[in-house]
Amino acid sequence: MAQAVSQHGHDHDHSHDHGHHDPQEMKLLGFWIFLITDVILFGTLFATYVVLHKNTAGGPGGAEIFEMPGVIAETFILLTSSFTSGLAVLAMNRGNVKQLISWLIVTFVLGAAFIGLEVTEFVKLIGEGHGISASAFLSAFFTLVGTHGLHVSVGLVWMLLLIIQLSRRGITDVTRGKINVISLYWHFLDAVWIFLLSVVYLLGVM
Amino acid sequence: MLEKIKDFASDFFVTGDPLIYGADVSIGLAMIAIVVGLTYFKKWGWLWRNYLTTVDHKKIGIMYILASILMLFRGGVDAIMMRTQLAFPNLEFLHPEHYNQVFTTHGVVMILFMAMPFMFGLFNIVVPLQLGARDVAYPFLNALSFWLFFLGAMLFNLSFVIGGSPDAGWLSYPPLSELQFNPGPGQNFYIWGIQISGIGSLATGINFIVTIIKMRAPGMTFMKMPMFTWSVFATCVIIIFAFPILTVTLALLFIDRFAGAHFFTLDGGGNPMMYINLIWMWGHPEVYIVILPAFGIFSEIVSVFSRKKLFGYTSMVFAMLIIAFVSFFTWAHHFFTMGSGADVNAFFALSTMLIAIPTGVKIFNWLFTMYRGRIRFDLPMLWTIGFIPCFIIGGMTGVLLSVAPADFQYHNSYFLIAHFHQVLIGGVVFGYFAGMYYWWPKMFGFKLNETLGRWAFWFWNIGFYVCFMPQYLLGLMGMTRRISTFDWDTGWGPLNVVSTMGAYLMGVAFLFQVLQIAYSIKHREVDTTGDIWDAHTLEWSIPSPAPEYNFAVVPVVDSRDPLWVEKQRRAAGKLPKNPPKPVYAPIHMPKNSSIPIIMSTFFFIAGFGFVFLWTWMAVLGLIGVAGCMIARSFQYDTDYYIPVEEIEKTEASIRGTV
């Protein structure tokens, strides 16, 4: 105990004194737990979608309004961006800032293209009178897909900030931690999209 | 123009009720008094540096508890008003509309803005100290959590004087809470007040899980953790699984109200029953979120004040984890009467009863901790002993309620009201009071006055039984919850008078506690030992109040009751009487930050904008929030080292007075 053991606990002290833990490792653990909460969040939204997807209030269902070519394009773009974000991390592990930044920019552009396509899809639906207030099905659709889109958009802004920080500070312990976290986040959004694609779009048009 | 302003003002401010005007005036006066006081004593800078921008878990804990006592007062006044209205048949003390607002805010305030922050306050003060850590895992996030809670609570409370309070019950079932039946801003206050503070709660959950996993003192394995810390761990696990559901549910309700969506509306294919399912998927675990830490507190206190080790540690841990797990599979017992069929009802009845088993085991273990002990009746122990019989009865009526077919007769009646107040007051409130009395000396370095505390304890206890025992009977007489008045012919009058008297007694008890705190501040019984209760765990091994870095030297642990074991070893002469002078190393500490309070204020602004559907204001607030996040992302200089000389100086000055 405190002072009593300070003698034989002494050699511990040095390794344990600096907040006694690796802050980056702790950040990553916290982020994993945050992702659990995000899984629950999306899970709840998926559940509401499944409950409501037949309640079209006399309006159109998924089969009538989903346009698969755009969705498939979105899927490929997002999957590719996940791959490029992985390449960014590899570049970071090699210590190559330039490559790291370039891959991040590629990822950013792909993500932005994804959001662009999604917004186009939404605008088109709303223009045709299939807005969020048209039926419970559409409310659930827009909220679920929109929440994913919002997550991606937040990720984009965040990525931009990190690109700026990287160009100023290079690869340090802190920036390395940040890149690890955002790449985890990006892969997570990719996984959520796969579920979205299957539950909303594929089951919707089948 | 003037007319327009007048119109706006009469919509904007709640008018037409002397009670509200009274509240307006007193809120105004209190604000002026605070501002004048701070300015006169030149305390603004001190307040800003030491509290408003602090990331020190101990100070954040104190702020949580202060806020929650304030909210206890508000929720208590609500309760007193309700009981006054119901004291006699056909009373017109409160108009039905006001009555509905009052019971809604009473429920929300007590659960979300009283119990939750009280709990978080105790988490903050105790957990890092019990772990032998210097702070929580993410001190900045911790401060942000507090300010989100606080400003969310303030936003909610604002509805009392601006715009009108929510009035659809504490869980706001649609369609009653939808635009169709509830067009005013009150419901939006409900959504955003809870939403903003809910983000804070979620963050706290993550924070403490990481703290407990990563920051335990060397040698402290999971099975050597103090029981309170275990309860915090179990609670935080429930939080991270339950709170996202609340976030989504409230968001969907708001999208319904804001964008005309059809999640829970009657028309357009909406499904109000889905809301009821979702809100209870959060709501039921929420009950265990607030009760588990109380169990942890009792476990600590029972063993310290019986001068024994805690009986059945492994059973206790196991029981708590079972409760945490099963709590996610019982939600439908809140609506057996929805007509889901016998299969569903049977499943949820059984899962609910299952929880009684580990809970029962915990009670046995507490009893056998006292068995062959030497029980001291200091205030913390007094509350613990008051808790046991109260919780036994509350637990029993809980089991009765879980019997699905019988619940058809108890549901929504005063029987139910009596039950959940018995577990929430007898369990949660008594538990947190016990915790407050127990750790108060650690927080402030002095003890709370014993005599006044006993007055408060007895008034609380007698008042509780007088208030709630009659309500069981009223339930069996057919009195339903949330009625704003009743007729003479029901014959419910006399027992309601008794119940109201009980509520007043609890009001008196609260006044005694306020008096007790004020008196104790003035006539301090200073504790110089740091270990005023002869306790078992690490937080008592350091001075009271703890220095900002908590532990000058990180302790090493080899048992469940490290301090107790050390004291025994020292008494037995196995350790030197005067420990050798410890060797210090510079301590790594987080810097204060003004971002949490500023960012939360922007959240408040955004929330206020959403309440009145002023999109410009909401957008402004959200931009502010984003700006704060960006600012934080670019901050690299977030910590500093306390040099050895300073530690030596601090330690000498604290220990010197010993």
Added chain:
Amino acid sequence: MNKKPGSRLMMWVMIIVSVLSLALTVWALYAGSHNYFVLDPKGPIAAGQRDLIVISTILTAIVIVPVTILTFVIVWRYRDKPGRKAKYDPDFNHSTKLETIWWGIPIIVIAVLGIVTVRYTYALEPSVAIQSQKQPITIQVASMDWKWLFMYPEEGIASVNSITIPEDTPVRFELTSDAPMNSFWVPELGGQIYTMSGMAMTLYLQADHQGTFFGSGANFSGEHFAQMRFDVNAVSDEQYQTWVNKVKTESKPMSMETYQSLTVPGTADKQTFSAFPEGLFQQLVTKYLPGGLAGGKDRATHTTPSTQINEKESEEGQSDMGTNEHDGMEMNDQESTDTNTSN
């Protein structure tokens, strides 16, 4: 604990407060209602539920009472005072035998209670018909803001805030809501069930005795929720027939307009109607479906429900959207009101 100055005063104050409270409670028990509806059933369903309440109370009391006594004994016996003789054993913190016992006791009690509960859950399922020689009568129930509407489809009559039923005859209640959710509860006859918009629930009850029973809405539904009381009059078969005939001859019929006026939020007195629009209950259940009474596509607005209906009709009459649905609805309305009033 050592006696401090003032502790004697506190003791006396607390004793006086307790005695006064107890006296007040005794008075209240004597002066107040003696009708513990839930424990004094007047029908088979309520009787079954009462039995279950008694069984579960006894089962839990088997554990609760000894534990409470044990608590006081332990606290008293092991209190700290000078010269105490009771054993002190600070390291007594584990005993597999004891812990097995108290994992075992609640498991056994809960197992027994669980079996009982499951059996009763199926036996007392509200939508299962009550066994009886007599044919059940049907009463359709709609909770409204803030009144109860009862319709007798077999007799073609309706009433507000009061029902009359024949004794010893099962009553099949079909329940819905034309307002926020509520709950239909007649404690002397049996447990409650929610009334929800867009859904038709079934609840079987039966009165074994004649008398007037207390009924109320049990789930909060807004401002004047407290006024949502109703009476259940259980009478003999003959009296029931007399009552039906009287309502048919002496009361006015309910037209669709009368119904609309009932939907205006507010309280209502007891009323009876000699007829009601045919299929009204079904129309209420399907009100918000496409083509339903509410016009299918309405948006929630800032207006109260009653004015909302009017607005919608004028609004949708002009707009192109949903015209078909609307026409269909109107025809329905007219048909039903016509046939019924001419009845």
